[in-house]
Amino acid sequence: MASRGSSIYKGSDLIHEYSCSKCEENDLNTEAQHFCPECEHYLCDKCVGIHGDYFKKHVVYGRDDIQKWAEFSMDRCAQHGKELEVHCDDHQELCCCVCVALNHRLCSSISHLPDLARGFHCTSEFKQLPAAVEKMRIRLDELKNDRLKEQASLNDSYKNSIAEIKALRKEINQILDKLEKRTVENLESIMEDLEKSIKDDLATFTRMHDQLGAMIEQFKQFTDKNKESSSYIGFTKCQSKLSEANSLVREIRGKKGMKFKCDESGLLFLRNLNSFGNVESVRKTDSYHxxxxxxxxxxxxxxxxxxxxxxxxxxxxxxxxxxxxxxxxxxxxxxxxxxxxxxxxxxxxxxxxxxxxxxxxxxxxxxxxxxxxxxxxxxxxxxxxxxxxxxxxxxxxxxxxxxxxxxxxxxxxxxxxxxxxxxxxxxxxxxxxxxxxxxxxxxxxxxxxxxxxxxxxxxxxxxxxxxxxxxxxxxxxxxxxxxxxxxxxxxxxxxxxxxxxxxxxxxxxxxxxxxxxxxxxxxxxxxxxxxxxxxxxxxxxxxxxxxxxxx
CATH class of the missing domain: 2.120.10.30 (TolB, C-terminal domain)
Structure with missing residues (x-):
């Protein structure tokens, strides 16, 4: 096998993926390592130097950019860069000599392009092609413009979604503020009732304390004077007031203060949420149903x-x-x-x-x-x-x-x-x-x-x-x-x-x-x-x- 870049006579059976265009003019079969899109020439390492001396401003693509080599020539094979010569009727493909040698040897019907093309430029199908292409290009431009609008609309949709999320958060905050306000109002109402109860109890304690004090003083006076009847009456009334005081003490000891108990169901609901809602990608075409x-x-x-x-x-x-x-x-x-x-x-x-x-x-x-x-x-x-x-x-x-x-x-x-x-x-x-x-x-x-x-x-x-x-x-x-x-x-x-x-x-x-x-x-x-x-x-x-x- 010839080494990379070496030249042999064109008559050789060696098939290169891309052959040097200048070498072919001299009946040499050399593998191309470069491509000039302006000249549409494939060049070997030797010829690319000569080309560079004459055309210093031409951009030449090397093997690293081989995918760009076939994009510039309509009549060359996109895969091999060779001139398209035949049409495989079995596969309905345009082929170069390399395509035929590698992929179409066993095909039953291969037509020569000049035979197929004879008189084709006079057909209505051929004449209508430019208009069809222009129509498609206009449609593609429309789609491109629509996509550009969608790009701007996408940013707007994002901003609107953010605004909706913030509005939802604001609404949730307002709901929480209302719940807090109602809970505090309930707390304040209970607090007010308990404070009133305490004030009433304090007044009752003071009154009961003063009444017991006054009664016991009178009872002592009756006892000192040996007034038996009065002492008995005083004793009986003091006992009755003591019983009333004992009932009051037992009642007061049974009273309770305040304790807040959280509604766990609300907290559990919030803890189980993964987000405020689902974000979905909506196809605009749905609205045209x-x-x-x-x-x-x-x-x-x-x-x-x-x-x-x-x-x-x-x-x-x-x-x-x-x-x-x-x-x-x-x-x-x-x-x-x-x-x-x-x-x-x-x-x-x-x-x-x-x-x-x-x-x-x-x-x-x-x-x-x-x-x-x-x-x-x-x-x-x-x-x-x-x-x-x-x-x-x-x-x-x-x-x-x-x-x-x-x-x-x-x-x-x-x-x-x-x-x-x-x-x-x-x-x-x-x-x-x-x-x-x-x-x-x-x-x-x-x-x-x-x-x-x-x-x-x-x-x-x-x-x-x-x-x-x-x-x-x-x-x-x-x-x-x-x-x-x-x-x-x-x-x-x-x-x-x-x-x-x-x-x-x-x-x-x-x-x-x-x-x-x-x-x-x-x-x-x-x-x-x-x-x-x-x-x-x-x-x-x-x-x-x-x-x-x-x-």
Whole structure:
């Protein structure tokens, strides 16, 4: 075998993985140790020196970078660097002479490339290749840009998760503060009772001590004067007072102090926790899953005492599975069980919209005449109870909650409030017509706010600063009313006059029309998506809610 870099005549059967291009011109067969991508030449140790004298600025790759050698030549074998000469029909591969010698000796059909290529450049397949490649390059650029956005979004998701963890910690601290306050208040109440008991006992001791002293003095006087009857009376009364004093002493000795006993169940629960929650990697593509109506059912939500036809302006599901609806016409917030039967209600004047806060707590937007309020309610033992409320200087027509803050819409503007009713800022405003901010929801990550423009039949997607990111207009979104967003980002919008339910993605782009009039959708006002069983609960302008099973 020839030593490395040695030259022999080309006619030799010795096959190199890569042969020196310059040596081949002189009918020599020399193994290449270098590659120049600009010249597209493979070079042996001798020829690379000559090449370097002529082309000092050319970058030459050695054997350490052999993976880069075949990347620069279209008509050379990617594995061996030789010129591609034939096509193996059995394996559907382009081959060089080395490929044939090593891997395709036993193949039954090998075609010469010039024969296969004759006239191919005139075919439509050949002519369409540049356009197909350009289309793919554009798609790759789009995916690249999407990935870059996802990279930025990933950092935002991390920051949002940190914020949620800190918010959870803050909420836990508040709960612990309340528990501590209640425990201390209980302790102080017991302390106050015990201190009063001690003060009463001290007063009783003093009185009893003084009475015994006075009685024994009189008893001595009777004894000194030999008054038998008086002495007997004194003796009897002293004995009675002594008996009373003995009873008091025994009673006092039986009294106890205070001792705090910890509720071990709370400590055990906290000790068994590994973290505040689970961190999951969520695929964005999940939010683009396309749903279609499969079947539907109607459930009556009008009660005998309701004087008007129902108008369900808001709807959502509690963690327990119960459903809460806002019946505008009948001035009620109603509670439904899992079978969608009305099991309780709370009177509120003209509830315009409602949203879920945490656990069993609800926020309701109320506007009627000069009354503009946000009511905070809670569900306890199947009953809806009022907690507190605050007033605003504007209409309250829609409401949404995210991480301890309330988004309140006034028909023409969207405001951000704290839970105690302090105005933080105005997010968005549009006074070009009526109902420009009709209903709103906030995406799970808090980065997007979806707003229906009822008059112009548009769905707007805003960022947290109020900038319009996208606008959707669609024949199935005529007079869009209620909308909802699920924890995984599925967004559904009611087309009130088009009698349709439309699904959009997290960027506010239409995905599909989920249900139409043919599926039983009639003047939808509000909607909620039950993610566990892929079901839409639709509030209509009527006495029934419409439950649509999706597939």
């Amino acid at each position: 396309v749903f279609k109506a499969q079947s539907s059912s109607l459930y009556k939500v009008k009660k005998k005492k309701d004087k008007q036809n129902c108008s369900i302006e808001g709807i959502f599901e509690l963690p327990s599975g119960k459903v809460v609806i806002a019946d505008y016409n009948n001035d009620k917030v109603k509670l439904l069980n899992k079978q969608f039967e009305v099991i309780g209600y709370c009177h509120l004047p003209a509830p315009q919209h409602l949203c879920h806060i945490t656990d069993n707590d609800i926020a309701v937007a109320v506007s009627e005449f000069n009354t503009n309020e946000v009511h905070l309610l809670t569900v306890t033992k199947g009953k809806i109870k009022a907690m507190r409320k605050f007033t605003t200087d504007h209409l309250c027509c829609t409401i949404a909650h995210h991480q301890g803050q309330l988004y309140v819409g006034s028909n023409n503007a969207l405001y951000l409030y704290t839970m105690d009713g302090s105005l933080i800022k105005t997010i968005y405003e549009d006074n070009t017509s009526m109902h420009t901010v009709y209903k709103c929801v906030v995406s799970p990550d808090g980065e997007r706010i979806f707003v229906t423009h009822f008059t112009a039949s548009r769905l707007l997607t805003l960022d947290t600063s109020g900038q319009v990111l996208s606008t959707v207009e669609d024949p199935d979104l005529q007079s869009p009313s209620g909308l909802c967003v699920s924890p995984s980002g599925h967004v559904f919008v009611c087309g009130f006059e088009s009698n349709a339910l439309v699904q959009v993605d997290q960027e506010g782009r239409k995905v599909s029309t989920v249900a139409r009039l043919a599926d039983g959708v009639l003047y939808p006002r509000s909607v909620w998506f039950k993610e566990q069983n892929s079901t839409l609960i639709v509030g209509n302008l009527g006495d029934n809610i419409h439950v649509v099973k999706l597939c």
